[in-house]
Amino acid sequence: MTTPIKNDLFLRACRGEKTERPPVWIMRQAGRYMPEYQEIRKETSFLGLCKTPDLAARATMLPIDMLGVDAAILFSDILIPVEAMGLELRFSEHKGPSFPNPVRTREDLGRLLVPDPVASTGFVAEAIRGINRRLDGRVPLIGFSGAPFTLATYMVEGEISKDFSRVKRMMFSDPELLHDLLDRITDTVIRYLSMQLETGIHAYQIFDTWAGSLAPSHYRTFALPYVRRIVDALRKYGVPSILYVNGSCSLLEEMVSAGTDVISVDWRLSLSKVRERVPESRAIQGNLDPVSLLGRPEILREEVRLILDEMKDRPGYIFNLGHGILPETPVPMAKYLVQLIQSGLSAPMPKG
Amino acid sequence: MTTPIKNDLFLRACRGEKTERPPVWIMRQAGRYMPEYQEIRKETSFLGLCKTPDLAARATMLPIDMLGVDAAILFSDILIPVEAMGLELRFSEHKGPSFPNPVRTREDLGRLLVPDPVASTGFVAEAIRGINRRLDGRVPLIGFSGAPFTLATYMVEGEISKDFSRVKRMMFSDPELLHDLLDRITDTVIRYLSMQLETGIHAYQIFDTWAGSLAPSHYRTFALPYVRRIVDALRKYGVPSILYVNGSCSLLEEMVSAGTDVISVDWRLSLSKVRERVPESRAIQGNLDPVSLLGRPEILREEVRLILDEMKDRPGYIFNLGHGILPETPVPMAKYLVQLIQSGLSAPMPKG
Numbered sequence: 001m002t003t004p005i006k007n008d009l010f011l012r013a014c015r016g017e018k019t020e021r022p023p024v025w026i027m028r029q030a031g032r033y034m035p036e037y038q039e040i041r042k043e044t045s046f047l048g049l050c051k052t053p054d055l056a057a058r059a060t061m062l063p064i065d066m067l068g069v070d071a072a073i074l075f076s077d078i079l080i081p082v083e084a085m086g087l088e089l090r091f092s093e094h095k096g097p098s099f100p101n102p103v104r105t106r107e108d109l110g111r112l113l114v115p116d117p118v119a120s121t122g123f124v125a126e127a128i129r130g131i132n133r134r135l136d137g138r139v140p141l142i143g144f145s146g147a148p149f150t151l152a153t154y155m156v157e158g159e160i161s162k163d164f165s166r167v168k169r170m171m172f173s174d175p176e177l178l179h180d181l182l183d184r185i186t187d188t189v190i191r192y193l194s195m196q197l198e199t200g201i202h203a204y205q206i207f208d209t210w211a212g213s214l215a216p217s218h219y220r221t222f223a224l225p226y227v228r229r230i231v232d233a234l235r236k237y238g239v240p241s242i243l244y245v246n247g248s249c250s251l252l253e254e255m256v257s258a259g260t261d262v263i264s265v266d267w268r269l270s271l272s273k274v275r276e277r278v279p280e281s282r283a284i285q286g287n288l289d290p291v292s293l294l295g296r297p298e299i300l301r302e303e304v305r306l307i308l309d310e311m312k313d314r315p316g317y318i319f320n321l322g323h324g325i326l327p328e329t330p331v332p333m334a335k336y337l338v339q340l341i342q343s344g345l346s347a348p349m350p351k352g
Numbered sequence: 353m354t355t356p357i358k359n360d361l362f363l364r365a366c367r368g369e370k371t372e373r374p375p376v377w378i379m380r381q382a383g384r385y386m387p388e389y390q391e392i393r394k395e396t397s398f399l400g401l402c403k404t405p406d407l408a409a410r411a412t413m414l415p416i417d418m419l420g421v422d423a424a425i426l427f428s429d430i431l432i433p434v435e436a437m438g439l440e441l442r443f444s445e446h447k448g449p450s451f452p453n454p455v456r457t458r459e460d461l462g463r464l465l466v467p468d469p470v471a472s473t474g475f476v477a478e479a480i481r482g483i484n485r486r487l488d489g490r491v492p493l494i495g496f497s498g499a500p501f502t503l504a505t506y507m508v509e510g511e512i513s514k515d516f517s518r519v520k521r522m523m524f525s526d527p528e529l530l531h532d533l534l535d536r537i538t539d540t541v542i543r544y545l546s547m548q549l550e551t552g553i554h555a556y557q558i559f560d561t562w563a564g565s566l567a568p569s570h571y572r573t574f575a576l577p578y579v580r581r582i583v584d585a586l587r588k589y590g591v592p593s594i595l596y597v598n599g600s601c602s603l604l605e606e607m608v609s610a611g612t613d614v615i616s617v618d619w620r621l622s623l624s625k626v627r628e629r630v631p632e633s634r635a636i637q638g639n640l641d642p643v644s645l646l647g648r649p650e651i652l653r654e655e656v657r658l659i660l661d662e663m664k665d666r667p668g669y670i671f672n673l674g675h676g677i678l679p680e681t682p683v684p685m686a687k688y689l690v691q692l693i694q695s696g697l698s699a700p701m702p703k704g
Contacts, residue, residue, distance in 0.1 A: 165643050165678060172647025172655075215619045215641055217658060249601035250621040267567045269602040289567055291517050295524020303524075306569060326517060 003137035005202065010071040011140050014203055014240035014261050016283050016316035022308070023070035024341040025142070026334065027244075028324035029063035030075050034331060036062050046091045050076050051123045057130035064139060066331070067338045071139050071203070072131060074196070076124060078146030078207050081192040082155060084120035085112045085184070095159065102158030104166070106177055114187045117195040124192075128199040142242075143201035145193050147208035148185040148226035152178065155185075164213050171222060178222060186226045190233045197237045205242040205264065206230060212247020212266070216254065224254050231259040242285060246323055252277045267322030271310040283316030290321045293333045297349040300333065304340050355489035357554065362423040363492050366555055366592035366613050368635050368668035374660070375422035376693040377494070378686065379596075380676035381415035382427050386683060388414050398443045402428050403475045409482035416491060418683070419690045423491050423555070424483060426548070428476060430498030430559050433544040434507060436472035437464045437536070447511065454510030456518070458529055466539045469547040476544075480551040494594075495553035497545050499560035499582075500537040501575035504530065507537075516565050523574060530574060538578045542585045549589040557594040557616065558582060564599020564618070568606065576606050583611040594637060598675055604629045619674030623662040635668030642673045645685045649701040652685065656692045 005011065010023040030037055040059050041049060049055050059075040079097055083089040090098050103109055118125065131141055146154075156167040156178075170178045193204055211223040231241055243255050244264035255263050256278055263278050264285035265271075271287060278284055292303045311317045319341045325334065332350035339347035357363060362375040382389055392411050393401060401407050411427040431449055435441040442450050455461055470477065483493055498506075508519040508530075522530045545556055563575040583593055595607050596616035607615050608630055615630050616637035617623075623639060630636055644655045663669045671693045677686065684702035691699030 163643065163675075163678065165646065165680070168641065168643035169646040172644050172651050175651070212620065216622045216625075218641075247599070247620065250625070268564065268599065270568045273568075273602070289520065289570075291515065291520035292524050294517065294521040299524050299527070323515075326515065328517070 002200075003132065005137050005140050007070055007139045010318060011202060011240060013316055013318045014242070014283050016261070016281060018313075018315040019317075021344060022311065022317045022319040022341055024319040024338055025069040025071040025073065026063065026067070026325050026337070027073075027321055029067065029069055029073065029334075030059045031325060032327035033325055033329040033334065034062055034066070036066065046077075047089065050080060053123050053126035053130050056123075056127040057134055060127070060131045060141075061134050064135070067335050068342070069139070069338055071142055072135060073142040073205070074124070074128060074131065074144060074201065076127070076144070078144065078151065078209070079154060080121060080124065081115075081117070081145060081188050082151050082185075084115040084117070084192070085188055086115075087112065087155060097154060098159040099155060100158070102166075103152075103155045103181060104170075106180075109177065109181050109184070112181075112184055114184055114191070117192045121192060121195070125195055125199040128196060128201060132200050140202035141200070142203045142205055143193065143196035144205040144207060145189045145196075147206045147211065147223065147230075147243075148182045148189060149214070149223035150208050150210045151185050151189070152181050153210045155181070164210060168213075171218065175222075182222065182226050186229050190230055193230065193234055194237075197234060197239055201239070203240040203242065204234070205244055206260070208243065208245045211245045212249075212251065216250050219251050219254055224258055227258045227260075235259075244285075256282060262316075262318065264320065265322065271307055275311070275314055280315060283318060284311070284314065285318040285320050287320070287322040288337075290323050290326050290329070293325065293329045293337060297333065297336055300337065301340060301345060301349075304337065305345055308341075308345070354552075355484065357489050357492050359422055359491045362670060363554060363592060365668050365670045366594070366635050368613070368633060370665075370667040371669075373696060374663065374669045374671040374693055376671040376690055377421040377423040377425065378415065378419070378677050378689070379425075379673055381419065381421055381425065381686075382411045383677060384679035385677060385681040385686065386414055386418070388418065398429075399441065402432060405475050405478035405482050408475075408479040409486055412479070412483045412493075413486050416487070419687055420694070421491070421690055423494055424487060425494040425557070426476070426480060426483065426496065426553065428479070428496070430496065430502065430561070431506060432473060432476065433467075433469070433497060433540050434503050434537075436467040436469070436544070437540055438467070439464065439507060449506060450511040451507060452510070454518075455504075455507045455533060456522075458532075461529065461533050461536070464533075464536055466536060466543070469544045473544060473547070477547055477551040480548060480553060484552050492554035493552070494555045494557055495545065495548035496557040496559060497541045497548075499558045499563065499575065499595075500534045500541060500578035501566070502560050502562045503537050503541070504533050505562045507533070516562060520565075523570060527574075534574065534578050538581050542582055545582065545586055546589075549586060549591055553591070555592040555594065556586070557596055558612070560595065560597045563597045564601075564603065568602050571603050571606055576610055579610045579612075587611075596637075608634060614668075614670065616672065617674065623659055627663070627666055632667060635670060636663070636666065637670040637672050639672070639674040640689075642675050642678050642681070645677065645681045645689060649685065649688055652689065653692060653697060653701075656689065657697055660693075660697070
């Protein structure tokens with residue numbers, strides 16, 4: 001079953017090794033900015049795409065074929081395991097994901113399952129198998145899940161939130177309820193990622209996207225322990241793990257203590273400072289501002305140069321954005337970014 | 353003209369002095385959470401309130417009379433000087449502020465004025481005089497303005513933005529245009545705050561609310577120099593200055609270098625770390641998570657205790673939230689917060 005990986009740059013960097021050049025992949029690399037993705041999306045809804053293994057596999061392959069990134073990431077959504085817990089999930093083009101029946105009370109919590117991932121999200125396993133067939137070992141495949149706190153945020157808020165006041169209100173008024181919710185989500189995520197790992201992914205990323213909205217003391221209480229439990233439970237698979245937090249500046253030491261092999265950071269802190277705070281036993285991933293892909297190529301090149309300078313000679317470094325690529329990104333700029341990293345800054349600029 | 357200030361705790365803390373207890377005020381302390389404010393608002397729109405000196409003065413006084421905070425802050429909006437530059441400003445209850453004709457091109461910039469603050473925003477001066485009459489020296493009065501980068505954000509985006517992609521796109525595609533815009537805003541803010549200072553405010557706060565969305569290198573280029581220019585220009589007035597950034601974790605050293613007397617931080621970093629990074633020559637303001645006012649009083653007390661412990665014996669400390677108070681805050685909880693600080697944690701809990 002295990003096809004050897006030809007381009008293993010990403011996996012070596014995850015393990016903290018010194019690589020010839022940094023590997024590069026892009027969060028949301030298969031996404032709305034690509035006309036070819038829009039073509040696939042014409043066949044179904046966003047959720048339909050996630051649940052149709054053949055389409056999900058085709059979407060996953062787009063940035064491999066078109067940008068030449070050094071890793072593939074499963075096309076899916078962080079909220080897929082939450083829907084499997086029995087919470088109706090909707091996506092709208094403009095407002096993003098929503099849960100029409102959010103979790104606000106102990107009764108709401110009582111209705112949530114810890115689902116059997118094979119029965120409820122078998123389409124993910126099937127997509128992973130399909131992607132690996134298509135990849136045929138060209139690059140490694142990254143699996144992922146949302147982290148418990150971030151998933152709880154969506155489940156309690158019910159929709160995209162500006163200040164996370166509902167989930168935090170639960171934290172400040174009924175912390176036991178929030179802990180019980182986080183506990184159930186954690187059990188779900190462990191099962192869900194175990195399934196991904198047993199099906200053949202080569203690394204996994206935990207997206208704690210909204211944990212950066214927490215004070216460090218609350219991160220230590222309501223986010224960190226649950227991520228640590230997941231990482232501990234999955235260590236037996238021997239597969240590299242990545243922890244991403246958007247707004248990670250004040251949480252770096254805590255993130256390191258969660259135990260993942262890679263610390264993935266947003267653009268709001270300089271990598272030279274990140275280097276000082278993350279021990280060399282851990283790899284670092286990030287952290288270009290996604291908006292830089294909307295500007296002039298020569299400015300992008302200077303931004304990339306700054307990052308590469310900051311990370312020069314740091315073993316275990318993976319180039320990525322600090323957050324997902326924006327839908328309005330021109331494809332030639334995404335290509336140029338990948339080529340800049342792979343060519344050591346000497347790639348030709350896109351025309352126009 | 354200068355009435356002596358009876359409760360000068362806030363001003364002494366601004367100057368870095370050791371105070372009997374930390375002074376306390378609350379960002380947006382006169383706001384929608386107060387029924388008495390809603391009463392005043394019935395008479396006019398939000399913008400109408402800002403522009404009617406008598407109503408603005410009445411709103412300013414509410415938290416002084418009802419909560420007993422240690423400082424008053426002018427009731428106004430950070431966007432008032434932008435409207436005076438000639439950009440039509442609208443407020444909607446649900447979507448917040450918007451500029452129907454945002455600044456996107458050099459032609460748009462060419463239409464902006466550097467207004468005479470007395471002619472264009474005389475209502476602010478009149479409000480300040482009215483507030484000082486009402487205060488009669490009970491507590492000091494804080495004036496304020498938005499910082500150039502934050503104001504540019506609103507002017508370029510045109511409305512509340514999730515990822516600030518339009519203003520940052522300008523940064524990455526036409527940095528000269530953004531600098532020229534920031535330059536014009538800076539001239540405006542200096543004149544606008546000079547007017548406030550000459551009219552009788554006792555301290556001023558610069559709100560660079562959205563500068564925390566910038567990478568540190570971009571903060572140093574597109575935000576910091578303009579704030580520094582304002583602080584330098586106003587130093588001659590000898591009045592304490594405060595710089596607030598939401599998302600200040602990676603910017604603290606830069607904020608210190610801007611030269612204000614007080615560094616005001618959000619809740620995402622622990623004050624024990626802030627203490628280590630901000631020299632004792634500068635006061636520190638912050639940083640309770642505003643959502644903690646929506647929870648249980650006993651949890652609020654523990655949150656406040658943690659902050660007071662972290663800042664124990666630090667000269668120059670001002671208690672505040674890390675961001676504006678939320679409209680859904682119960683007034684008894686806001687009162688309780690103020691009393692907790694003023695009583696050294698021994699205030700009686702609100703019922704219910």
